[in-house]
Amino acid sequence: MxxxxxxxxxxxxxxxxxxxxxxxxxxxxxxxxxxxxxxxxxxxxxxxxxxxxxxxxxxxxxxxxxxxxxxxxxxxxxxLEGGPAVFDPLTANRSFGLYMVDGAVVNILPQLLGGLARLDNGASGLQLRCVHIDPGSIEAQLERGHIDLAIGRFPQLVNNIRRRKLWDDEYACVMRPGHPCAGNLDLDGYLTHRHVLIEMEHTSHHNGAVTRKLESLLEPARILCHVPSFTSAAHIALHTDAIATIPLRLAQPLARDLGLVLARLPIELPPLQLALYWHERSHRDPANQWLREFAHATLLASDAKPHAGHAESA
The missing domain is CATH 1.10.10.10 (Winged helix-like DNA-binding domain superfamily/Winged helix DNA-binding domain)
Known part of the structure; x- marks a missing residue:
């Protein structure tokens, strides 16, 4: 049977x-x-x-x-149901699976958690869980429903994957207070000081291309080390004389939280475009529709607020 x-x-x-x-x-x-x-x-x-x-x-x-x-x-x-399904975030009990790289966990997740807390004064039964998976399986995990939404830059996701742009981001530099270039980072200073580079090609082809470009500009002796995440690069910069080049929207909260100096990047790098990604299978699911609209509205509302100055600051 x-x-x-x-x-x-x-x-x-x-x-x-x-x-x-x-x-x-x-x-x-x-x-x-x-x-x-x-x-x-x-x-x-x-x-x-x-x-x-x-x-x-x-x-x-x-x-x-x-x-x-x-x-x-x-x-x-x-x-075959008689009417459209309804998802009420104030009465639903649901755990949403999200995938994002470490920088988005630091910068984006707190904004989403803040948005949930504002739903009926935090009375909602909704939860967000960031999952750790092989980056090569994002598409399969979206299809299976283990991930409801991926947030970041994943242009390799093409088969039955939908996307919605969030924003374009640029790069900035962070360094420790008292760094010789703090408050005066020019091209010469950028090229003659040591750097910590981010090796995330397995997760982000874009960041891999950025790292390869920096390697082509810098003498090998100017590269202190490679690390697998943006946040670890910021911590290395805090405790050494190395400069870390990371996306501006992440550099700002890291500089604030770690007491780093934020500086303009004196070279040209391609902009970083972030988006929401979901599977065609979930496109008409009311819960997934709500999640996408919530994430988009929450993140763009936060993006519309004035950011801290991009110029060098202690």
């Missing part, structure tokens, strides 16, 4: 959440009900479907193979 829609909903949620408890909460069911449904599904498919690893339930190969067909069935069933 073919599993009914309620069982397929449970299996689809388990594939997303990896948790009986979380699935029960999201679907408004008791945990024993979810456990009984999983037992019936295991018998039907002749496979354990999930094995427990630590606190999580990890999907078997058979369960992963069922993910796409189950999603298609559920999407088709939703299209």
């Amino acid at each position: 073919i599993p009914d829609l309620s069982q397929l909903l449970i299996l689809d949620s388990l594939l997303r959440e990896g948790s009986l408890t979380r699935t029960a909460e999201l679907l408004g069911m008791s945990q024993p009900t979810v456990s009984r449904a999983l037992a019936r599904l295991r018998i039907h498919f002749g496979d354990p479907l999930f094995v427990r690893t630590g606190q999580r339930m990890v999907a078997t190969t058979r369960a992963l193979a069922l993910a796409a067909p189950i999603a298609a069935v559920l999407d088709a069933a939703r299209q």
